Amino acid sequence: MxxxxxxxxxxxxxxxxxxxxxxxxxxxxxxxxxxxxxxxxxxxxxxxxxxxDRYNVEDGHFILAGKPEKSLIEDIEKKDVKVYKSFYKMARSGSDYKLKVFVTRKAVNRQDVLKGKLPAKHGEIAIDRLFAINNKMDVGDKIKVGGRTLRISGYVALSDYSALFENNSDIMFDAARFGVGVASQYEFDKIDEAVNYQYAWTNNRKDLSDKERKKKCDAITKVIIRDRTNALEEIIQRLDNQAITFTGNDxxxxxxxxxxxxxxxxxxxxxxxxxxxxxxxxxxxxxxxxxxxxxxxxxxxxxxxxxxxxxxxxxxxxxxxxxxxxxxxxxxxxxxxxxxxxxxxxxxxxxxxxxxxxxxxxxxxxxxxxxxxxxxxxxxxxxxxxxxxxxxxxxRAVKLGNIPFFTRFRIRIILQNKVTYIVMFIGIFLASLLLLFGLFLRPLIDNYSESVDKSLMAKYQYVLKGQVPVAKQKFHLRKPEKYALEVLQINEKDDVSVYGIKKNTAYLKNLKLADEKNQVIATSNYMEKYNLKIGDSIEVKKKYSDKKYRFKIKGMYKYTGGFGIFMSSSNFEKTFDKEKGYFNGYFSDSRLKGIKKELIATILTKEDLNKVSRQLADSMSGAFNTIKVFSVILYMLVIYMLAKLIVEKNAGAISMIKILGYTSSEAGKLYNRATGFVVILSLVICGVIVQPALKNIYKAMVRQEMRGWLDYYMAPWIIPEIMGIGILSYFVIQSILLMKIKKISMAEVLKTME
Amino acid sequence: MYLEMKDIFKSFGEKENRQEVLHGITCGIREGDICVMLGPSGSGKSTLLNIIGGIEEATSGTIKIDGKEITGKSEKILSKYRREYLGYVFQSYNLIPNLTAKENIEVGAYLSKDPLPVSELLNVLGLWEHKDKLPSQLSGGQQQRIAIGRAIAKRPGILLCDEPTGALDYKTSKEILKLIEDVNEKYGTTVILVTHNEALRKMADVVLVLKDGRIVDREESRSKTRAEELEW
Incomplete structure (x- = not known):
């Protein structure tokens, strides 16, 4: 049975x-x-x-100043790689956007069609989906590209542009201002822009290690330089190409x-x-x-x-x-x-x-x-x-002295239901934590944006490909200052920029460089993420090499941009075996004249650093709102479930006091206000403890999961807002509970009481 | 008459499930009387008590207390009525478990502008030593004393008792009945007492016998027996 x-x-x-x-x-x-x-x-x-594999994504690419002889390509292919033509033209639409146009790819870096079709006829172009959506372009629309009006035949995703980085040295991509597209050879030739002679290569052996891949890249570089017929404008192996790797890392x-x-x-x-x-x-x-x-x-x-x-x-x-x-x-x-x-x-x-x-x-x-x-x-x-x-x-009953009767009554309710109230407190704490999570991220990103502005090393930070002098020009404020830079790897996730800086630098305020070799000043964000203290030693390594460097932290420099460590120029030269006076960058208050574009690796400005926060905020704003709504529902659910339980548990007592002549609203004042007091007390306590709890969770999470570091910041209005939302939620629930109390039938409950 | 009931009908359920519990009860009770309602289970005595108490509504008929009609009134007015006129004592005490003996009595006292002094009540009820104990720490008799204390603390005109000794032993039952009698005498409270116990008719001023929802007998007593002398 x-x-x-x-x-x-x-x-x-x-x-x-x-x-x-x-x-x-x-x-x-x-x-x-x-x-x-x-x-x-x-x-x-x-x-x-x-x-x-599916789209045959390149292992690297290089750009030459002019079209090379066939023999150069053959020499490169002798390095056990296959080279493909991947020419492009950069079309501009005023100051709105730039569009990099390739010929429809058939052999390497093939594209995937997401909507519509590939350009088949004359006068057609297929463009990147995200770029198109950001610029409100639909399939069938017409756009101006290099003097020609082309019809958009479809949305595509280029397998070597999952993140739309215009330049590999950009800190962040901007999918509204830069996009990619493909057109037929005929249309490509008609676009009135200069051709960029880009070639992609794939390694014939697929099982190479990162180190071997780097060696392959270096070997190709040597072949091109040895050839001397064309200047090498850019060479990037896939592992270093942000347009390909950024997405996977995220x-x-x-x-x-x-x-x-x-x-x-x-x-x-x-x-x-x-x-x-x-x-x-x-x-x-x-x-x-x-x-x-x-x-x-x-x-x-x-x-x-x-x-x-x-x-x-x-x-x-x-x-x-x-x-x-x-x-x-x-x-x-x-x-x-x-x-x-x-x-x-x-x-x-x-x-x-x-x-x-x-x-x-x-x-x-x-x-x-x-x-x-x-x-x-x-x-x-x-x-x-x-x-x-x-x-x-x-x-024995807890003695409560001569405090007013209603207060005593409510205290007794709280004491009787302490377990339920403890669970309610835990629920409120977790819901507050969740709500805090939903509310604090946006201001944190805004704060990051502001602090980046404040902690910028210079209005213009030039990173150069070699030691390039500056043309004579007038400087209104500080003169440009040379520095040396080497990027090392902290681990698989994070890199650190090692700066060789002039002593008594005019650009980095209050930076006191150490004299001893291997003694450095580390940026605050680096020390925070890796829990480092002054006096600690750090070990960083050169990318694609086994070479390791060990430094001792002698001081901290407040900085919120990328991770950095600073040492004197002389220490830098000794550490990295550079000649005296070596440099590869400038700090400057104004744009520098006389530096050829191809010799500039990147120019870091406020706008570049803000791209990071803008991208973060844009991609996560939907998630912030979802968490907010979800937390408020959770608040209400937890408070309602448990407050309802207390009313149900005390249905007999409520019924009895109603029989004695108490009105439903008086019964509500006794039972609901006891719960209300616990809710408000819980909110106040949570207001105090939830912040350090979130701080620890946030730090642990960023340390564990994220690249880089965003300083923890709690906007002052968030905790009061959470308490306000909590109290408001409770008042909504209280009115529902009052209806429940009104519904408690005196006769029915008496029958079930023992 | 202090309490007047006229043509009280009460039924539960609808259509084929409809069950008539009271069939036109008409009677009156004088102020200060002890009225004992007798009758077998299902005779409708507790339902009638609940209708007098305003916690159940009659299907038809009228009830007046002190000349004021209470039938068909809103819940708010009924609350006021219960607050001013009624004290309730049940077989199962129905004390609030998380309040002490004294606080349970205060629950009643709180409702009156001129309540009986709680300390005096605790002495009268013989509960002074137990005033800070929770109901779960007290015996059945002590709990019923508190229930009576709670009921009378607000000086109600009528004390409604539904099988107040049903869960008590013989000796304690007599003590509780004596207490009810004392309350009646000392404060002039009208008492309506519902019971199965035939012996209790002797302590009544008026006895109502109910059967199948009708009053089958009404008896006025000329010589009452004191509660402590009752035997059964």
């Missing part, structure tokens, strides 16, 4: 349908969103990784954040399940006592009461995963597609996502509910029969 208690599941579900629907929907949304993100992230990453970076959010919500829901199930046990104590006395085992009853929370979680996880694969995946993929020019992706089954979003949440909920059940079922059947849930003898 089947256990007759099983018949209760459906009825229990029906009797508290509101609670179960709210928890179910919340779990579905949360699990769906995270599962969608993990599936999209994994599918996109795999598609991205496979795109190198993928998977948000995984930790999404999982932290998921588990925070799951823990809250597990506690809500725990407390509400315990409340059911208290309500059904008489029946449970009788069942235990009649021979039902503890285990069977624990299993019985754990089944429903477990089933609801599993159902929510199943539906959430289905939504994740079906809908949320698209939403999450859009986060990437809004930033990057990605090729079409294929959805892949992700077993890790299944474990992380289904198995682990179900385990967390079952463990929490089980613990509550096992703790409660330690009591003997007689205790259940007597509705006595204390393990020890009854304690």
């Amino acid at each position: 089947r256990n007759p208690l099983n018949k209760r599941f459906f009825r229990e579900l029906k009797s508290d349908i509101g609670k179960y629907i709210a928890l179910f929907l919340f779990l579905v949304i949360m699990i769906g969103a995270v599962s969608g993100f993990l599936v999209a992230d994994n599918s996109l990453k795999k598609t991205y990784d496979e795109s190198f 993928m998977g970076g948000d995984k930790g954040m999404f999982l932290i959010l998921l588990y925070m919500v799951i823990v809250i829901i597990a506690f809500v399940f725990g407390v509400t199930t315990r409340s059911t046990l208290e309500a059904e104590a008489g029946a449970i006592g009788t069942l235990r006395a009649s021979g039902y085992s503890k285990a069977s009853l624990i299993l019985h009461y754990t089944t429903l929370p477990f089933a609801v979680t599993l159902a929510a996880a199943a539906v959430g995963n289905a939504f994740g694969y079906w809908k949320f995946k698209e939403v999450m993929a859009a986060l990437y597609y809004n930033s990057y020019s990605l090729t079409t992706y294929e959805t892949l089954w992700n077993e890790e996502a299944f474990v992380l979003t289904t198995i682990i949440p179900a385990i967390i909920i079952v463990v929490v509910v089980m613990c509550v059940m096992m703790w409660t079922f330690r009591l003997s059947p007689i205790k259940f029969l007597r509705h006595d849930f204390r393990l020890r003898k009854a304690k």
Whole structure:
């Protein structure tokens, strides 16, 4: 015979349908969103990784000043590589945007068509999807390209331009101002712009290490330089090409954040399940006592009461995963597609996502509910029969003195329901943390933007390809100052710029350089990210080499741009074995004249650094708003579930005081205000403790997951806003609860009271 | 009459499930009387008590207390009515579990502008030593004393008692009945006491016997027996 208690599941579900629907929907949304993100992230990453073979992405490219002789290409190909023509023309549309046009690619760096088709007829062009959307260009529209009016035949993604970097030395790309496109050879020839003689190469051996790839690049460079027929304007191997690698490096970076959010919500829901199930046990104590006395085992009853929370979680996880694969995946993929020019992706089954979003949440909920059940079922059947849930003898009532009666009454309510209120506090804390997360990131990015402005080393920071002198010109403020720069690797994720600076530099205020060899000043952001203190030693390495450098930190320089370490020019020369007076950059207050464009690697200005924050803010603003809405719902859910529980638990007492002549609003004042006091107290406490908690989580997350460092910053209005949202949420809930109190029937409750 | 009931009908359910519980109850109770309502289970005595108490609504009929009609009034007016006129005592005490003995009595006292002094009540009820204890620390008899204290603290005109001794042993039951009698005498409170116990008719000024939702007997008592002398 089947256990007759099983018949209760459906009825229990029906009797508290509101609670179960709210928890179910919340779990579905949360699990769906995270599962969608993990599936999209994994599918996109795999598609991205496979795109190198699928679209035959280059291992590097070089640009020559003029068209080379055939023999040069043949000499290069002797280095066990295959060279492809990849000429382009740069078309400008006033100051609005630049469009790099290639001939439709068939052999290397092939394009993927995302909408429409490749240009087949004369007068057509296919352009990058993201660039087109940012500039509100649709398939069929006509655009001006190098003096010609071309019709957009389709949206494409070029496999060597997943991130639209105009120059490889740019700190950040700008997909609104720079785009790429492909046209037929006929149209390409008609575009009235100069040809750039770019060639791509692929290594014949695919299994080369990074070091071997670098060697290959160096060998090609030597061949071109030896040839002397054409100046080498640029050579970049794939590993250093931001347009190709930036996207891959960014993928998977948000995984930790999404999982932290998921588990925070799951823990809250597990506690809500725990407390509400315990409340059911208290309500059904008489029946449970009788069942235990009649021979039902503890285990069977624990299993019985754990089944429903477990089933609801599993159902929510199943539906959430289905939504994740079906809908949320698209939403999450859009986060990437809004930033990057990605090729079409294929959805892949992700077993890790299944474990992380289904198995682990179900385990967390079952463990929490089980613990509550096992703790409660330690009591003997007689205790259940007597509705006595204390393990020890009854304690004396806490003496409250002569404080006003209503206050005493409310204090007693709080003392009686302390466990529920503790869970409510935890829920409010986690919801506040989540809300804080949703609110603080945007101001943090804005603050970063401002602090970057303030900490700029110079209005113009030139990075040169060699030691180039400056033409004579008048300088109104400070004269330009030479510096030497070497970029080293901290680890796989982060690089650090090592500066050789003139002593008593006019540009870096209060920078006191050390005299001893290998003693350096490190930037504050570097020290913060890697938890470094003055006196610590650091080890950094040269890219694609085994050469390592060890420095001792003698001081800190406040800086929020890229990671940097500073040493005197003489120390720099000794460390990197450079001749006396070596330099490869200038700090300057104005643009410098007389430096040929091709000798400039990059010019860093305020605008370049701001691109980073703009890109971050643009790509994440959708996520910020989603987190905000989600946290407010979570606030309301947690407060409502638990406040409702307190009203339900005290339905008998509420009914009794109504019989005595108290009005519903007076009963509400007693019971709801007790909860209101706890909510407000929790919000105040959370207002104090949530900030350091978030600070630690943020730092740990950035250290673990992200490249670079954004200083932690909390805008002063955020905590009051969170408290305001919390209080407002409570007042909405209070009015719902008052309706519930009004509905408590005096006669009905009296009948069920024992 | 202090309490007047006229043609009180009460039914539960609808259509084929409709069940008539009270069939036109008409009677009156004088101020200061002890009225004992007797009758078997399902006779409608508790339902009638709840209708008098304003916690259940009659399907039809009128009830007047002190000349004021309470039937068909809003919940707000009924709350006011209960606050001013009624004290309630149940078989299951229904104390608020997280309040001490004294605080439970204060719950009643709070509702009156001129309540009985809580300390005096605690002494009268013999609960002074237990005033700071929670209900769970007290015996059934002590809990019922608190329930009576809570009911009378606001000086109600009528004390409604629904099987107040139903859960108590013989000795404690007699103590509780004596207490109710004392309250009636000391404060002039009208008492309506619902019980199964036939022996209690002897302490009543008026006895109403209900059967199948009708009053089948009304008896005025000429010589009452003191509660402590009752035997059953």
